[in-house]
Amino acid sequence: MRGYLAYRVMSAIPTVLGVTIFVFMFVHLLPGDPARLMAGLGATDDSVQLVRHSLGLDKPLWTQYSIYIRGVLQGDLGISNRDATAVSVHLAQAFIPTAELTVAGIAVAMLVGLTAGIVAANAHNTPWDVALTSGAMLGISLPSFVLAFILIWVFAVTLRMFPTGGDEGAFAIVLPAVTLGVGAAATIARITRSEMLGVTSQDYIRAAHAKGHAPLAVILRHALPNTLIPVLTVIGLQFGFLISGAIIVETVFSWHGLGRLLVDAIGFRDYPVIQGVVLLFALEFIAVNILTDVLYAWVDPRIRYQG
Amino acid sequence: MWLRGSAAVLAFCVMAILAVGRTGAAAPTRLIVVQNEDANTLDPFNDGVNVGLGIGRAFYNGLFGFDATMKVRPVLVTTWAVSADGLMYTFHLRQGVTFQDGTPFNAAAVKANFDRVLNPANHIQKYGLYHTVSGIAQVTVVNDSTVQMQLAHPSATLINNLAHPSDGIISPAALVKYGNQGIATHPVGTGPFVFESWTRGDRIVAKKNPHYWQPGLPAVDEIVFRDVPDSTQALAMLKTGEAQFVYPLDPVNVKSLAGQAGVRVSSTPSIFETCLLMNEHYAPFSKRNVRLAMNYAVNKQALISTLYLGYAREMRSVVGSQLDGYAPVGTYPFDPAKGKQLLAESGYPNGFTATLWLPNDTFSQKEGVFLQQQFSQIGVRVTVVPMESGTYDTNLYLGPDKSTSQLILFGFSPSNGATDWALRANFATAAWTPALFNASFYSSPKVDALFAQADRTTSTAQRNVYYKKIQMIIFSDAPWVWLGEPLDIAGISTRVSNADVLPDQTVQVQDARMH
Numbered sequence: 080m081r082g083y084l085a086y087r088v089m090s091a092i093p094t095v096l097g098v099t100i101f102v103f104m105f106v107h108l109l110p111g112d113p114a115r116l117m118a119g120l121g122a123t124d125d126s127v128q129l130v131r132h133s134l135g136l137d138k139p140l141w142t143q144y145s146i147y148i149r150g151v152l153q154g155d156l157g158i159s160n161r162d163a164t165a166v167s168v169h170l171a172q173a174f175i176p177t178a179e180l181t182v183a184g185i186a187v188a189m190l191v192g193l194t195a196g197i198v199a200a201n202a203h204n205t206p207w208d209v210a211l212t213s214g215a216m217l218g219i220s221l222p223s224f225v226l227a228f229i230l231i232w233v234f235a236v237t238l239r240m241f242p243t244g245g246d247e248g249a250f251a252i253v254l255p256a257v258t259l260g261v262g263a264a265a266t267i268a269r270i271t272r273s274e275m276l277g278v279t280s281q282d283y284i285r286a287a288h289a290k291g292h293a294p295l296a297v298i299l300r301h302a303l304p305n306t307l308i309p310v311l312t313v314i315g316l317q318f319g320f321l322i323s324g325a326i327i328v329e330t331v332f333s334w335h336g337l338g339r340l341l342v343d344a345i346g347f348r349d350y351p352v353i354q355g356v357v358l359l360f361a362l363e364f365i366a367v368n369i370l371t372d373v374l375y376a377w378v379d380p381r382i383r384y385q386g
Numbered sequence: 387m388w389l390r391g392s393a394a395v396l397a398f399c400v401m402a403i404l405a406v407g408r409t410g411a412a413a414p415t416r417l418i419v420v421q422n423e424d425a426n427t428l429d430p431f432n433d434g435v436n437v438g439l440g441i442g443r444a445f446y447n448g449l450f451g452f453d454a455t456m457k458v459r460p461v462l463v464t465t466w467a468v469s470a471d472g473l474m475y476t477f478h479l480r481q482g483v484t485f486q487d488g489t490p491f492n493a494a495a496v497k498a499n500f501d502r503v504l505n506p507a508n509h510i511q512k513y514g515l516y517h518t519v520s521g522i523a524q525v526t527v528v529n530d531s532t533v534q535m536q537l538a539h540p541s542a543t544l545i546n547n548l549a550h551p552s553d554g555i556i557s558p559a560a561l562v563k564y565g566n567q568g569i570a571t572h573p574v575g576t577g578p579f580v581f582e583s584w585t586r587g588d589r590i591v592a593k594k595n596p597h598y599w600q601p602g603l604p605a606v607d608e609i610v611f612r613d614v615p616d617s618t619q620a621l622a623m624l625k626t627g628e629a630q631f632v633y634p635l636d637p638v639n640v641k642s643l644a645g646q647a648g649v650r651v652s653s654t655p656s657i658f659e660t661c662l663l664m665n666e667h668y669a670p671f672s673k674r675n676v677r678l679a680m681n682y683a684v685n686k687q688a689l690i691s692t693l694y695l696g697y698a699r700e701m702r703s704v705v706g707s708q709l710d711g712y713a714p715v716g717t718y719p720f721d722p723a724k725g726k727q728l729l730a731e732s733g734y735p736n737g738f739t740a741t742l743w744l745p746n747d748t749f750s751q752k753e754g755v756f757l758q759q760q761f762s763q764i765g766v767r768v769t770v771v772p773m774e775s776g777t778y779d780t781n782l783y784l785g786p787d788k789s790t791s792q793l794i795l796f797g798f799s800p801s802n803g804a805t806d807w808a809l810r811a812n813f814a815t816a817a818w819t820p821a822l823f824n825a826s827f828y829s830s831p832k833v834d835a836l837f838a839q840a841d842r843t844t845s846t847a848q849r850n851v852y853y854k855k856i857q858m859i860i861f862s863d864a865p866w867v868w869l870g871e872p873l874d875i876a877g878i879s880t881r882v883s884n885a886d887v888l889p890d891q892t893v894q895v896q897d898a899r900m901h
Contacts, residue, residue: 111776115783123514124821133509162427163567172586228618236622243622244614245588333614335587343424343587348776 084373091365098361099151102354103144111348147354156358157351161344166355169340174359176246177336180259180329181321183252187260188267188317193310195264196271197298203276211268218265227258227331244332255332259325263317270313274306281305307378315371414607415900417882419893420620420629424587424613427570430554431503432511436801439551440892441611444592445486446554446575449477449496450545456657456708456803456889458549462491462576472540472844479531483599485557486580493533498558500525500535508566512552519807520544540841542849546804551892578604578896587613605884605899621877624649630879631895633887637695640875648880653697653873657706657808657889658799660698662757662867663826668740668792671826675732677864681718682725683764684757690870693753697875701868704809704860708871708889710846711805713854715861717868725764737765743781744795746772753869754795768793783820786827794825796866801890805853810837813860828865 114131131137135146150157156166199211234254235243241250278284279302287297326338333339337356344352376382425438430446433439451461460466466477483491503510504517504525516522521537521544528534537544547553560574573581576599579592590611594604612629614620621639623629625646635643640651664671664680671677690698699707702714729737742757744750754770761768773781782794800808811817815834817824833856840852874887885898 111774112780112783115779123518125518126511126514129506129509129513130511158567162570164571169586231619231622236625239626243626243628244619245612245628331616331619333588333612333616333619335585335613339587339615346775347426 084369087369087372091369094365095358095361099148099354099358100144102357103147104140147351151358156355159344159352160349161347161352166351169352170337170355170359173335173337173340173356176334177325177329177338179246179252180255180325180334180336181318183256184259184263184321184325185314185318187256188263188321189314190264191260192264192267193271193303195268197275197303199268199272200275200279201298208272212272215265215268215272218261218268221261223258223262223325223327224331226261227254227328230254230258231331244334246334255325255328255334258332259321259328263321266317267310267313271306271310274309275302278302278305304378308375311371311374311378315367315374318367415605416608416610417606417631417885417895417898417900418610418612418623418629419631419633419885419895420612420614420623421633421893422613422615422617422620425584425590425611428573428581428584428590429556429570430552431499431556432570433552434511436890436892440888440894441590442551442554442573442575443577443892443894444579444609444611444896445573445577445581446556447483447577448549448551448553448555450549450553452549452803452888452890454654454886454888454894457710458545458803462496462555463548466545468844470844472842473537475535475537475544476528477533477535479533480599481531483576484597485560485574485576486595486597487557487559487574489557489559491555491576492530493527494530495555495558496533497525497527498561499555502561502566510566515547515550515552515802520547540844542806542840542843543802543804546802546807550802551890579609589613603897605897609895609898624877624879627879630882630900631876631885631893631898632878633874633876633893634891635875635877637697637875639877640695640697643877650878650880652876652878652886654876654887655699655708655889656799656872656874656887656891657708657803658797658891659701659706659808659871660753660795660797660869662742662869663791663794663796664865664867665789665791665794665825666827666865667786667789670732670734670738670740671792673732674863675728676734678718679725679728679732679764680761680766681864681867682721682728683766684760684867684869685720686717686870687720689753689756693749693756694870694872698870698872701871703857704813704866704868705800705805705857706808706871706889709800709803709805709808711850711853713850713857715854715858718864722760722763729764729766734765737767739767739769740792741769741771742793742795743771743773743778743791745778746774750795757795782823782825784825785820786818789819789825789827791825796823796825798823799891803890806837806840806849809853809856809860813856813865826865828860828863830859830863833859 114136115127135143147157159166159169195211195215199208202208231243231254234240241254242248245251284297284302287301326342329336329338330342340352341356344356421437423437425441426435427433427438428442428445430439430442447461449461449463450458453459462480462483463477464480466475468475479493485491500516500522502508503512504522506513521539521541522535523538524536526534554575556569557574560572561569564572571584578595578598580595582591582593584590592609594607598604614623617636617639620632621642624632643649643651664677666672686700690696690700700717702717703712705712742754744754751772758768758770781791798812811822812824813828813833814824814837815829818827819825836852836856840849843849874891876887878885881900883899885895888894
């Protein structure tokens, strides 16, 4: 297992390097002059030139990249074009709010999704199943900002149960987590339901019922673990997706996480921050992928990796 | 055992309540101000964006400042004098003022600030404003309370540029302690509030400065500047009382605030003007009559009522009406028949085609479609080309050799409140892009000569005579279609007074009172 882990980590490095080259080139091919954006619309041309020089934007592209990559290897991700603070400081400040939101979101997603999937599978071909499947359809097709506005309107403005946004107080995380979780829950519910339907028709489930186990125990101890490989895959994919900051949710609820940071940086052509955030996302995706693979082995004893 | 335990708890609670009641600890008054962007920096000399400049007023004072009608008034300066040749300014500074870190405010502090911005090696953004436009060559300390500025050329706008919010005097000790870069996140000035914290993308917290030099101010204990990009959420915050001041508000939101208890909508004039640039290097627009036709084709009143829902005013000159030196010289009425006739006389009886470049936000696109429809009535077939903001900026600043623009939707606000700047930056020959903003490549030797004369005058009244002449010539030459001056809309709690949006679209909340 340890050997497998080491192998996976090593083989991820070329991927990460490729991502940095891609992001660097892509961002520099975008139209728009960051020097002018920084100097402000009312700036004179010599102000703009001064800003351009102070950001090193007048050096050749290859020089800019090699300076960047040398810094990354030493842990220095550069300085924000916007406020001259270190990019790593920006990332550190934005990471925790996003992490909180992601964990809360995945908790909501798993709770709602797994429960809905199990209940729907068990109540197969009854009105419950139809209701839950339609609910899942709605969850997947409803744009997150529409759901967000509905939740804000009902629970924050009308009922005053939760704040409209920001992260002051424990209640503030509820509405954004629910908004984020619902979309993922719907996908998880559908895959859980179809996997459960496949598993519950198996012989060993009938044997477990015949042995006299309580129905709930049969579902949770015998059926669910066997659905976990595909379900875990989906959860892993959703987790990676949620990690990318759930940009819309963070914007609507003014949650100052990585998604917000990225959007603001793009609008401002803040190259160092864009590169830093995308690099972080790539690392997170790779980490989640590796974790999912490791979890397969934990969940299914039959899977063992070559050392 | 139960009874004794609960009695003890009850007694404790009663004592706690009495204790709090006795200290009479009032909750600190806190004003929450919501804008739609985060500040970029809290170093005013390096900031070109309104959001941060408005916030900066809580921490900094300038030598001069603007009042609610964009008139310049002295703040850290008490009196001043100008030499006859307009090259030497002497400022007498306010006494008894200290920076928030205890350093005294004096002439040396002013010199330190301007030496910093005027040194090109520091790469401070406002170098252009203070060195090139204002012409400051040297700042000298005469004595503790008197400072002199020597100019390289006379400047019609020096005092206005010293009233610009970028002129926030920073404590020299803080500049040394935090360095040129670090000061961006550690503001230390002479203003009514002390910087407490800045969580990017979330909030900036400012606490009352107990040693502020103006008696009776600040009137609130704390201001929290929140950054909420989504306007619907900002509106919700206003309704729930989570925010007491929200700017900007969309005209569409105003209706939903009607009848909302505890909130009022404030709409104030701005110095922002929205207009259409016509590139004179595009054949049809090189003819004056064609440009006049374009002006006659647009029904500005209809534009204001459909797009701005009435929250804008028609322009009566070539610059905004809130500027000192503005002269109402006229407006082109809606007359498509006359427009068609002028086109026919200019050799375009069947009209012509033109592309319209604009930013790709919803509002600009709506405006573009409106204009397209208006111009079709005189036979000008316009193709609307929305551009992402970076692309738009790049294309706007292309020089005469590279620019392929025909029509550009443009907006301008002279942030120093000076008519001179609003005219010169857009209409002088020296202002052709990329130097400044004259993207229509308008050039009038008469206008340029009048600018030169205004430069050599030190009397504001006399300068305004020249500016009036310039406005008349530009209006007659019609290089632009002047669309309107939007009003600034803010949502303010009825508990708050003395907080507003200045015409330069920066917030002024540091003197607010709450009850």
